[in-house]
Amino acid sequence: MSVSDLPRYDFCHVESLAALCDMLSSRNGKGMVLLAGGTDFMVEVSQGAPRRGALPLVVDISRMPELGGIDWDGTRLRIGAAVSYLELARHAAVAEHAPLLAAMTYDIGGPTIQARGTLGGNFATASPAADGVAAIAAFDPIIEVQSVRGRRRIAMADLQTGYKTSTRADDEVIVAFELEPPPPGTPWVWRKVGTRMAQAISKVALAAVAQIDDGVVTRFGAAMASVAPVTALLPNVRKLMTGARVDEVDAAALDAAVEADVAPIDDVRSTREYRAHCAKALVRSFVISLRH
Amino acid sequence: MKVELIVNGEARIVELPPMLRLLDALRGPLGLCGTKEGCGEGECGSCTVLLDGEPVNACLVAIGQCHGREIETVEGLARDGHLSPLQHCMSAHGGAQCGICTPGMLIAAEWLLRRNQAPETDDVRRAIAGNICRCTGYERIVASVLAAAKLMRGDAP
Numbered sequence: 230m231s232v233s234d235l236p237r238y239d240f241c242h243v244e245s246l247a248a249l250c251d252m253l254s255s256r257n258g259k260g261m262v263l264l265a266g267g268t269d270f271m272v273e274v275s276q277g278a279p280r281r282g283a284l285p286l287v288v289d290i291s292r293m294p295e296l297g298g299i300d301w302d303g304t305r306l307r308i309g310a311a312v313s314y315l316e317l318a319r320h321a322a323v324a325e326h327a328p329l330l331a332a333m334t335y336d337i338g339g340p341t342i343q344a345r346g347t348l349g350g351n352f353a354t355a356s357p358a359a360d361g362v363a364a365i366a367a368f369d370p371i372i373e374v375q376s377v378r379g380r381r382r383i384a385m386a387d388l389q390t391g392y393k394t395s396t397r398a399d400d401e402v403i404v405a406f407e408l409e410p411p412p413p414g415t416p417w418v419w420r421k422v423g424t425r426m427a428q429a430i431s432k433v434a435l436a437a438v439a440q441i442d443d444g445v446v447t448r449f450g451a452a453m454a455s456v457a458p459v460t461a462l463l464p465n466v467r468k469l470m471t472g473a474r475v476d477e478v479d480a481a482a483l484d485a486a487v488e489a490d491v492a493p494i495d496d497v498r499s500t501r502e503y504r505a506h507c508a509k510a511l512v513r514s515f516v517i518s519l520r521h
Numbered sequence: 522m523k524v525e526l527i528v529n530g531e532a533r534i535v536e537l538p539p540m541l542r543l544l545d546a547l548r549g550p551l552g553l554c555g556t557k558e559g560c561g562e563g564e565c566g567s568c569t570v571l572l573d574g575e576p577v578n579a580c581l582v583a584i585g586q587c588h589g590r591e592i593e594t595v596e597g598l599a600r601d602g603h604l605s606p607l608q609h610c611m612s613a614h615g616g617a618q619c620g621i622c623t624p625g626m627l628i629a630a631e632w633l634l635r636r637n638q639a640p641e642t643d644d645v646r647r648a649i650a651g652n653i654c655r656c657t658g659y660e661r662i663v664a665s666v667l668a669a670a671k672l673m674r675g676d677a678p
Contacts, residue, residue, distance in 0.1 A: 339651015
């Protein structure tokens, strides 16, 4: 692409989260793109497809300190919205308390995508195929957002309302994710079915954690990518598994729960039938692995 | 927008539209055509460069995001007219064939070798997982990177 073909975007850096919130508020959250890693938006730009109407104002938030950082306080893991997947993969507390997240980062893309992509960006884009969203959703995180009206905490279960829509207002900035991981050593799984080891969008991906005490599942968190209009939180599977004895889970009931929890479609990456099959197989194989 | 950045150790200033891709800035006004464009969508890794020491697809980075930052491209690998050990091994072991993926492969491998002086085969495969090569079948690239690690450690061949 030559420089002359490039749409003339306005572009700015913002110094603070407060200034960003003011800017969003003055525009009612419209006509702005918050640019972090750019793994989605830069592709749209270079394909020369400006959205309808005026070009958005692009605000570079990739190095805003208030959106960065990973903290472990002994109970909770807090991950800044603009933390890259590479930072996530390297962090000692993530490796120890949420190894599922570290494992996911290796599948989300090669090192170049890991170095740029962010959890905040994936939540903002809200694709149901996002590996990062499914992986963290297994931990039932809180999504912290901020606007001129203040800071608000949204539970994962209350976030998604439909295909790429959510209860987050247009002028609310995703600031951080907070989760309480189960104790180290808790069984977990991250399984991605894709066409290539890196850079492939999932056909189906499963993230799950299962805390077991004396053979009984005391906490079961799970989520799946690319099987529904939103990141599937698998409520029926969770209900069936929580409180169940791991060696007494009925295979047919488990399959039925998965079937009730997903609504896969045919698209460029896979078929409805294959996705439905994989969804059941991935959940079943995790549950079987829990029996030792 | 005026962007001040360091490219291969040299301070450069460019005046460009902020949403221009780093890739176009490198190959155009910065005069560094070593970085290749493959897919232009972050899939193939041909345009891999280092941004503050981390590998990125230059096609997915806006030049406006590069102000005050350091970029390293394939042109920065050779020293005083001599190929780096990695470049030498890539050539000697048949890791480069048609050459389109090579600059990106070299940068991806360079990033690995800076962090890991004794990589295993799997470390190399993981480091280049985002780089597609349609010629070599990867075996010779992996062998080249392992040989370079050995050479740089000074191990007996």
